[in-house]
Amino acid sequence: MWEDPSCVLTKNLWVLNSVLFGCAWDYTLIAAFFFFFFSRSFPRFSVMGVRGLQGFVGSTCPHVCTVVDLKELAEKHRTRYPGCIPTIVVDAMCCLRYWYTPESWICGGQWREYFSALREFVKTFTAVGIKLVFFFDGMVEQGKRDEWVRRRLRNGREIARIFHHLKTHREQPGRNMFFIPSGLAIFTRFALKTLGQETLCSLQEADYEVASYGLQHNCLGILGEDTDYLIYDTCPYLSISELCLETLSTVMLCREKLCESLGLQVMDLPLLACLLGNDVVPEGMFESFRYRCLSSYTSVKENINKKANMILAVSDHISKVLHVHQGEKALEEMLPLGPNKALFYKGVASYLLPGQNSPWFSQKFRGEITLNQQVISVGPEPEVKQEVPMCTEPEVKQEVPMCTEPEFKQEVPMCTEPEFKQEVPMCTEPDSKQEVPMCIDSDSKQDISICTDPESKREVPMCTDPESKQQVPMCTEPEVKQELPIGTGPEFMQEASISTNLEVKQEDPVAMGYEIRQPVTMVSDPEILQIARTHHVQGESYLVYNIVSSGEIECSNTLEDELDQALPSQAFIYRPVRQRVYSLLLGGSEDGTSTGPTVKEWFVYPGNPLKHPDLVRPLQMTVPGGTPSLKLLWLNQEPEAQAQRLETLLACFNLSSSKEELQAIESPFRALCCLLIYLFVQVDTLCLEDLQAFIAQALCLQGKSTAQLINLQLDYINPRAVQLGSLLVRGLTTLALVNSACGFPWKTNEFMPWNVFDGKLFHQKYLHSEKGHSVEVLLEQNRSRLTKFHNLKAVVCKACLKENRRIVGRAHWDSHHTGRWGRQGSSSHRTSSGYIRSGQGQPWRNQGPGSRQHEHDQWRRY
Structure with a gap:
């Protein structure tokens, strides 16, 4: 069994505690200590997202980190949602350096060894009935290009240090200088597909699609290493760095407990993230504002670092100052946004998943931000009759062949219900080619996604969370490989998330007076664009859709x-x-x-x-x-x-x-x-x-x-x-x-x-x-x-x-x-x-x- 080094260290801490003190500490505190230790000890493994939040959680709010047994979580999920497969959505880009366990990394990659490690990873989850869905970054959003460049330049400096070490010592540097082999992301994607895993490639920033998928499919959690998953209001955030394959345990970071510690509500977290600085809002934009918050903060703790006090001070300002005037004043009147207003609101809106709103700005303003981001899903006009690979109603009997990589044999249709002019997500079984549209429950008036097992002919209704009343189209038999609606009309072709087409628009952008400007693509043929998009989303192609679209x-x-x-x-x-x-x-x-x-x-x-x-x-x-x-x-x-x-x-x-x-x-x-x-x-x-x-x-x-x-x-x-x-x-x-x-x-x-x-x-x-x-x-x-x-x-x-x-x-x-x-x-x-x-x-x-x-x-x- 392949064992993550973090698992070994966690167990050693437990043994050391038992020997020295003869009793068992709260295991949560041990996990929190390790979480903090790991983030501080290995700067190459620093997570993305909100600046300083991971270190703050580990040092100041250890109760936010809870050790969980994934097998137990899966059993509870099966009890709560009979017939539904417990699923973990994986942010693969965050996991690459943790998956790559071969000792040698400098020579170009130990690919046979790496493939074996991935196979053991998948096998461990499959053995306990947990389904994994892997997301990979498909493109870099323009708003995050500067951050992408900053990291690439930093990596360049680290590569120079690596070669200096090679010339000096003629040996591979230590793990503290670890640099993932070239092509690891693309080949990991193909390796997972070879192992029969559902592997998806994003059409925008992957963390948004991961969070959306986790929310809409009622997943057990998101496995990754990005503090943005503490900010999104989605399923629980599970740490890949804490994962121990031997016991299938890891640390779950609870956003509700984080809010309790900060005196905030979950809907305030996007605001906090942007004030602290993240991948959209530069950290220096609100530096003077944060210092003003800190200077007026009356509960400064001497036993924690300055960054932690800064987070506490900004949270205190939100809860005690901004909340007081919320609804009376616009946010830009209470914050020094200045010329950065649009960027700030874009940062806040980037955390809002389909169907979610922010109390800090109006839905109308969010619509404007969304349009500017080109992430909305717009259905095709009925009079537009363009030949696009899509599945239609049975009576139409129109078939359009899809070019599919021979090895994977996957096709993802796009379905439009002509009568209601709505996009209908399809649950398709690749082998049987059966396509079953969403139906409406006459009693509850709720959309119910019906997935049919081609062997048993048994229909399984969509899971509904009894507490949140959210519809969760998660009911798939193990043989069903994909639940991937692609419902963007060819004439619109927005960079839309594959998982956002269930979003219910509160306002009509046209009625609001906004002009929908369609992005100019490099290829005008909608059929070619749609095929390229399908292969991109399925993770079967490499860079082709990026070229023909943008x-x-x-x-x-x-x-x-x-x-x-x-x-x-x-x-x-x-x-x-x-x-x-x-x-x-x-x-x-x-x-x-x-x-x-x-x-x-x-x-x-x-x-x-x-x-x-x-x-x-x-x-x-x-x-x-x-x-x-x-x-x-x-x-x-x-x-x-x-x-x-x-x-x-x-x-x-x-x-x-x-x-x-x-x-x-x-x-x-x-x-x-x-x-x-x-x-x-x-x-x-x-x-x-x-x-x-x-x-x-x-x-x-x-x-x-x-x-x-x-x-x-x-x-x-x-x-x-x-x-x-x-x-x-x-x-x-x-x-x-x-x-x-x-x-x-x-x-x-x-x-x-x-x-x-x-x-x-x-x-x-x-x-x-x-x-x-x-x-x-x-x-x-x-x-x-x-x-x-x-x-x-x-x-x-x-x-x-x-x-x-x-x-x-x-x-x-x-x-x-x-x-x-x-x-x-x-x-x-x-x-x-x-x-x-x-x-x-x-x-x-x-x-x-x-x-x-x-x-x-x-x-x-x-």
């Missing part, structure tokens, strides 16, 4: 050494591939000139201050027979279409001439060779020893167990090998983008890292290859692998020769191959150095980050 994508930090200029940044190496994908998705110029639409790229690389996005244009690609349309790639199921999907994928990597050789390679080495050919054509500082290490580790990986990989020991850590490992993993994420855009010509499992890459194993092969060990040594004296090795090597070398790229060993390099080409963007002048090639011999345009509109982004090598 034309803006981002990529976080990679383990790259800004002082080592021998290797270019992955952001530049894979940019030509992304440009060809832009051409496929958005269209490009027919003559190859740069007149197509630009895509905003927020990619982190050394030297990029992230003040502005890179503006990147599509790059025309050559597909035999012409570039196919997206409808053909995404909707056509004929064999000829599958062939065109593969042709298009290879064209994105400029590898059409190597199609026959690549098709002859067995899975999973086909995808690996595709990447290796592209990498070695693009980057001249890669040598024969690098190629041999990549191929040898992939072949040896197939015959190794997880235990063997765990026990693998390295003599030392090489910084260049660290970068190469991250570079290949970023290539696999790029392949996920291309595969999604081309209609899934390859099964996703073919290029998952746990099948083709292991960080420690690659590092071992790299060290051996660098020392000049023979191929037989690299292959561990396994003669059966020798033939495969030479075949794979021959395919890569032959394809590179077609591009005039001859792969040689370090000993055969010319004197000018010093491995010291300047990295693009590594200095303030951002000088071009030409270490990447494109095959057309056009140099890189030297443009700075503030005004850069990258043309074809074609490089030549010296």
Whole structure:
């Protein structure tokens, strides 16, 4: 059984207490102590959300933290709601660093070991009948872009410290410098889907959709590490850092108890969060106001820190000053909002879940804020008859095929009830293809979601909380994989939460006099947009919907050494591939000139201050027979279409001439060779020893167990090998983008890292290859692998020769191959150095980050 380190430490505290004092303390106090200790001891694990709230809860309000047994909670839930599955909604982005338990993280990721850990995590909950629903961030909201940039720049400084440690000590830094492997989020999503889990990708900030899902589906709790879940009025907040898999216990943080300690009501918490500072409202905005509250606060406690006293002082001001005049004065009259009024109200409104209102401003004002945020769900006009993948009433008998990743076989219909002009959420069983609309209970006049088990034909009504009287469409049989209504009309296409379409609007925005401005999307075809949206929400695609809807994508930090200029940044190496994908998705110029639409790229690389996005244009690609349309790639199921999907994928990597050789390679080495050919054509500082290490580790990986990989020991850590490992993993994420855009010509499992890459194993092969060990040594004296090795090597070398790229060993390099080409963007002048090639011999345009509109982004090598 995989056990979280926090579980071990919690048990040790309990044992220590029993030995020293011979009695049992209140276990809640122990949990609170550990919660506080953990947040203070590991700054890399700091949670997001309200500034200082986690430390305050642990030190000043320990009774807010309660140890809970999840098995007991699940049993109580079954008793209270017969027929309903106890469900925990998981904020996956908060859990990544806690899930990644492999000891080695520096070499590019221990993916086989990580996959096993995830399998044990899921298995533990499944064994006690608890369903898990995982949410991943799908995009960065514009209002939180500054916070995203701030964290990426901070991560860049930490990466510089990591490489300094590697060069000084030649060993992996301690866990206090832990940095999650590149691509962990995207590959975790695919891993969970492979394990049969319901995995969703957000259309706005994930924490809002997580909180909405938890409220509407009456979940046991939200598992994560974000103090915003104490602010949302939703289901209980469960700490992932406190989770002990062995006992299935964790710490639950109670917002009602927090309000008791602060003298506030739950509806006051969004106001408090914005006054303290969160991901929307900068902490410095109300700094002077907080100090005024503190100076007039009469109950300052000397035994707690200044931050805790500040939280108490602001809470006291809300309860004793603002509450007194509430209703008589507008909030802006009682607070120094000034020019920050709109931002402040936006921050407060961001915590209001569907159907909730704030007593601190009118519903009319909230409607204006909501419209500005583009998060409302608006049903389609009845006269608009556009062909969009959607399910209709049975008598219409209209079927529109959905392009579905072959491995997952999931389809999510969009349902509109034509008679009432309302969006009807559907409960769909993927295998049986049964779709059952919501019905109305004639006695209670309440909406009742009916889910039908295709095997038993038994209908189960929606769960209703007897205390809150809230309707909770949670009744699903275990076989039912999804309850995902997608009800946004194609002509509106707002960035709407998948879980907000049940919201009942109090006022008509049009009647209120507000103009509903529809967002401009990069692709006008509503059918293509809807398909891309569906795959995005289901977590089956990667970045495609972001490109076709907003034309803006981002990529976080990679383990790259800004002082080592021998290797270019992955952001530049894979940019030509992304440009060809832009051409496929958005269209490009027919003559190859740069007149197509630009895509905003927020990619982190050394030297990029992230003040502005890179503006990147599509790059025309050559597909035999012409570039196919997206409808053909995404909707056509004929064999000829599958062939065109593969042709298009290879064209994105400029590898059409190597199609026959690549098709002859067995899975999973086909995808690996595709990447290796592209990498070695693009980057001249890669040598024969690098190629041999990549191929040898992939072949040896197939015959190794997880235990063997765990026990693998390295003599030392090489910084260049660290970068190469991250570079290949970023290539696999790029392949996920291309595969999604081309209609899934390859099964996703073919290029998952746990099948083709292991960080420690690659590092071992790299060290051996660098020392000049023979191929037989690299292959561990396994003669059966020798033939495969030479075949794979021959395919890569032959394809590179077609591009005039001859792969040689370090000993055969010319004197000018010093491995010291300047990295693009590594200095303030951002000088071009030409270490990447494109095959057309056009140099890189030297443009700075503030005004850069990258043309074809074609490089030549010296």
